[in-house]
Amino acid sequence: MSRKGRPESDAAPLPPLYAMTHAGLEAVAADEINRDLGGEVKKTTRGLVVFRVKDVTPDLLKLRTTEDVYLLAWGSDSLAFTADDLNLIRTWTARKPDWPRLFKLHHSLRPKTKGRPTFNIIVQMQGEHGYRRTDAREAFAEGLAGVIPAGWQRTDENAWLEIWLTIRGKVATCGVRLSDRTMRHRTYKLDHVLASLRPTAAAAMVRLAGVGPGMTVLDPMCGAGTILAEALDVARSRRGDPVRVVGGDIDPNAMFVTSQNLDQVGKASLFRWDATALPLASASVDRVVSNPPFGVQLGSPEEIGPLYAAAAREWDRVLKPGGRAVLLVSEFDSLQPPLRSRRWAMTRQLKVRLLGQPCVLSAWEKPDWVGS
Numbered sequence: 558m559s560r561k562g563r564p565e566s567d568a569a570p571l572p573p574l575y576a577m578t579h580a581g582l583e584a585v586a587a588d589e590i591n592r593d594l595g596g597e598v599k600k601t602t603r604g605l606v607v608f609r610v611k612d613v614t615p616d617l618l619k620l621r622t623t624e625d626v627y628l629l630a631w632g633s634d635s636l637a638f639t640a641d642d643l644n645l646i647r648t649w650t651a652r653k654p655d656w657p658r659l660f661k662l663h664h665s666l667r668p669k670t671k672g673r674p675t676f677n678i679i680v681q682m683q684g685e686h687g688y689r690r691t692d693a694r695e696a697f698a699e700g701l702a703g704v705i706p707a708g709w710q711r712t713d714e715n716a717w718l719e720i721w722l723t724i725r726g727k728v729a730t731c732g733v734r735l736s737d738r739t740m741r742h743r744t745y746k747l748d749h750v751l752a753s754l755r756p757t758a759a760a761a762m763v764r765l766a767g768v769g770p771g772m773t774v775l776d777p778m779c780g781a782g783t784i785l786a787e788a789l790d791v792a793r794s795r796r797g798d799p800v801r802v803v804g805g806d807i808d809p810n811a812m813f814v815t816s817q818n819l820d821q822v823g824k825a826s827l828f829r830w831d832a833t834a835l836p837l838a839s840a841s842v843d844r845v846v847s848n849p850p851f852g853v854q855l856g857s858p859e860e861i862g863p864l865y866a867a868a869a870r871e872w873d874r875v876l877k878p879g880g881r882a883v884l885l886v887s888e889f890d891s892l893q894p895p896l897r898s899r900r901w902a903m904t905r906q907l908k909v910r911l912l913g914q915p916c917v918l919s920a921w922e923k924p925d926w927v928g929s
């Protein structure tokens with residue numbers, strides 16, 4: 558037995574884990590894994606962070622910037638794009654992983670439910686390969702022959718245990734999923750508006766903003782309130798003076814949806830307003846975190862420049878000197894001029910892909926001096 562009274566076989570080093578993120582947000586997720594979870598990040602590739610932890614604990618499921626977390630069974634970053642890959646998938650799946658151990662670790666976080674255990678085998682494939690996804694799935698299932706105990710039932714929906722193979726270009730990653738849909742969709746998000754952000758992307762924005770005790774955080778174009786909800790979540794976990802969360806939108810339906818969603822999370826000050834004329838005092842907020850409409854969402858996309866210019870004038874007015882803004886847009890060229898003309902300094906720029914749409918997440922600092 559080990560010091561903790563666990564059988565020696567369980568005291569062997571844990572297998573690595575991997576987290577899926579939105580492409581472009583790996584560095585933010587890696588920072589959360591490292592600083593909040595105490596994990597050791599081993600590798601990042603687009604949309605993926607491989608890491609190690611000392612113990613598999615429920616804290617893994619509290620990560621905010623990751624879409625899903627898995628125990629790593631095997632991985633390769635040298636797929637050949639030919640049918641040879643199918644042999645590799647079959648052989649590595651059959652021989653490389655210690656499946657009983659992976660399953661045991663999975664069950665420690667996700668105890669068995671009543672009735673026959675259910676499982677699913679999932680293959681996702683992106684990019685052009687010399688074989689189809691169904692071929693990869695067949696090879697994967699052949700490799701898993703004898704791994705799933707007889708009597709377990711295969712189901713497509715909400716299986717208790719899911720074994721995944723993800724193929725993105727030349728990278729293949731195989732593992733056992735630890736998270737369920739509540740990691741990516743949360744439990745508060747009952748309602749959406751058009752172009753509502755994925756909560757993990759909103760969490761990454763709030764994280765980049767660096768929200769501290771006693772701060773006021775503003776989203777002046779809040780849509781369904783996803784950023785506000787993630788800011789409230791950070792506020793809950795901060796010791797010291799409470800964080801104040803303020804938001805609004807021009808659309809009454811968005812305000813209705815936001816109040817419904819935030820009902821589950823905490824208290825925010827909400828207003829229906831025009832973000833180009835905010836009813837807020839000058840230098841009254843510490844952080845602006847927002848995702849203004851993209852050009853494609855406006856009736857006429859050429860309105861985007863004037864809208865960003867008018868909104869930026871208000872961000873600059875209400876933000877305290879030295880305050881920070883984190884903004885997600887697709888027309889980055891329209892965002893920069895009004896901020897640079899006010900001598901805001903860009904501290905971070907991430908090219909992100911959200912649900913197929915390329916966009917730019919940028920962090921800015923307002924000067925803490927008044928220029929001449």
Ligand SMILES: C[S@@+](CC[C@H](N)C(=O)[O-])C[C@H]1O[C@@H](n2cnc3c(N)ncnc32)[C@H](O)[C@@H]1O
Pocket residue numbers: 750751752753754755777778779780781782783784805806807808811830831832833847848849850851
């Ligand atoms: C991309 S959506 C924000 C989505 C939000 N981050 C979420 O997760 O649901 C942009 C929002 O800006 C709002 N909006 C557009 N023009 C506005 C204005 N002048 N003042 C306030 N809100 C505005 C739209 O109604 C829309 O809800």
